[in-house]
Amino acid sequence: MENLSRHYRTGTEVVAALDGVDLEIQRGEFIAIMGASGSGKSTMMNVLGCLDRPTGGKYYFEGHDVGKMDDDSRTRLRAGVFGFVFQQYNLLPRMNAIEQVELPLVYRKVKNRRVRAKQALVAVGLGDRMKHKPTEMSGGQQQRVAIARTLVVNPRVILADEPTGALDTRTGEEVMGILASLVREHGITVILVTHEQSVADHAERVVRMRDGKIVEDTRRPVWAVS
């Protein structure tokens, strides 16, 4: 079944972004990883998303040892399973919203790209901004484009690195609402990295990190999720 477990341990590195971390994440969880900057939370997310490889220890995704995969296999896994939302949105400046959302589909040889991209944009409430370029949109809209771009490939896991970091509180809430609904309605696992307690409060499980170690792992009742 969808048993995502991972075990990561840095070796003898002087700067150990992650230092002997054990963590198991279940399918459909909404988990927030919290910590001050430099606590290793971003590194953790990169490893989880198969962008980065552990220098020691093991990371199993659905039973496969990611550390032993080559670059292409990891790209395939990344492309097939994970969606990313970044703090800086990471939109390409020259493309309009619909092209941004189509981008992942280009690398998956998907048909009906335009239709699916439109559906994803409508799902994040940007049906009327399809032809806008990033510079013509607010931060919240840009972040929603980024989420749509993630959503369009039907990911099983969404990794969000400080998704509200560059947004004001109100737009941040909107974005969090969208992420929470993905968990509820689509059963997508959302892993959120943040240093804001108010943002982490949206999640049903909060993992606190310090100096590359997990110092706290709290589960809260599902009804507490906004």
Added chain:
Amino acid sequence: MGRLVSIFDALRVAFRAIAANGLRSLLTTLGMVIGVGSVIVLIAVGQGAQKGVQDQIRGLGQDLIFIQPAATGGSANGGARGAAGGGQTLTKADADALAESGIVGLKGVAPQISAIAQVITSGGNQQVTVIGTTPGYPDVRGIEVAEGTFITDADVTKKTLNIVLGSEIAATLFPDGSAVGQKLRISVGPTNLNFTVIGVMQEKGGSGDGAADAYVYIPVSTIQARIGFNRNASGQVSVNQINLQAQPNANQDRLIADVTAFLIQRHEVTTADFTVKSQEDLLGASTQVSRTLSILLGSIAGISLIVGGIGVMNIMLVSVTERTREIGLRRAVGARAKDIVTQFVTEALALCIGGGLLGIAIGVGIAMGIDGRTIADQDMTTVIQPWSIFVAFGVAAGIGALSGSYPAFRASRLDPIQALRTE
């Protein structure tokens, strides 16, 4: 997932990236445009020069063979070494003997003595080349009489003061009407002679031996008797050159060997005191010269192509650095290393092929534009070689692939997460 992104998608991304940096792409492409264009133009110029020289040699006549005195002055009077063609070993008697020798494949014989002379007119003096020859000359050299007659056997026998003009000199001296029957005063050294024009030759034009249009022809006996040319030891007046015409389809090598043997025997020498050269020999020599020229020009153009390619590679490297974040993002959303390679190679190829096509258009345009024009007193002839277009274009595309692949490789090796962190 085995396939790469479609060519269409790769091209779309490439053109978008090229368009986004319009001016920079244009300047980069300029290197390829100039490279490809100059290959085409310079090879066309080189080939044009070759064709020009060949036309000139062919225009001398058909199946021509030239006998000239040896430069090493084998003259019987034991004089100092003469200048090239300055020897005195050939005589009109040699020419007459050759004409009656019955050597197989020999069609016509015409000796000639050339001299520089002044035509004295009321408007001043004009320099001309005087050719003293026999009635066989027009046939051998492939020229024809336009008006009147050429020098006849009677003229040669009687050493008459009759003269035949080339078309250009005739038009210059007698612009108002027919030259035939007109009088002409010619001065060679201390001698002044009054000639009567008996004929005008047809124009040979620039494509052939255009210089012949400015020649004047008089009987070979007249130049020998009146102007007093060098006599050799046996008292014979020597000639500058004997022109032979081979039968069409004659074995020229055999003919040259026969003529050489005949004259060696006649001159009673052991080694030839003259040289025999066919038109093909002259063609061969000139072809070699102009081929060297073509190679030189082609190499220069090739270097500019390579320089253009380096420019493309440089810009692609800059582009990879600039677009590190974009590369990281594409990797994050599912692009494989191969997809990134494809993207950047496609971009470099598009730049080079675009530049190549533009270079072909401009190169062909320039080559056609300068064809037939006079640049720096040179009549330019260009011959556009189709192969030069294909080679230049192929090299441009090859350079594109090559100069794109290293930056593309670098791009594909970027760690996605590092790339994304780059500000």
